[in-house]
Amino acid sequence: MAVTVKEISGAELEQLISGGRLLVDFYSKTCGPCKMLSFVLKDVAKDIEGVEIVMLDYDANKEAVEKYGVEGYPTMIVFDKGQELTRVKGLQQKPKIIQMINGG
Structure with a gap:
């Protein structure tokens, strides 16, 4: 089953962050x-x-x-059960993002 990408607020982030693995993309329109x-x-x-x-x-x-501590956009942070695993700034390609999600 595929994952969906959705936009959330800061309050929603606080609710989701303590769950399982979470990739957050801090972006600007x-x-x-x-x-x-x-x-x-x-x-x-x-x-x-x-x-x-x-x-x-x-x-x-x-x-x-x-x-x-996000200093610019785009910035992606991967969390697992509330703990930051990895962070990367700037546009990234699919293989790098999958590697981040998988803990690499």
């Missing part, structure tokens, strides 16, 4: 690389299981941005 990354994430979601993929608007969720 005005950012070109962020828009391209959203297409890559939708492609990743077709081929992976066991993770939730969510997008968080950088500009609309300043509290979450500050809490997790």
Whole structure:
């Protein structure tokens, strides 16, 4: 079964973060690389299981941005049961994102 990519708020992030594996994409609606990354994430979601993929608007969720020390966009962070596993900035390709999700 494929994973879906959905947009959430900072409050929703706090509810999801303590669950299982979670990839959070901090993005901006005005950012070109962020828009391209959203297409890559939708492609990743077709081929992976066991993770939730969510997008968080950088500009609309300043509290979450500050809490997790996000300094720019796009930034992706993979969490597992509330613990940060890995973080990467900038546009990434599908193999790198799958590697991140799988703990590499």
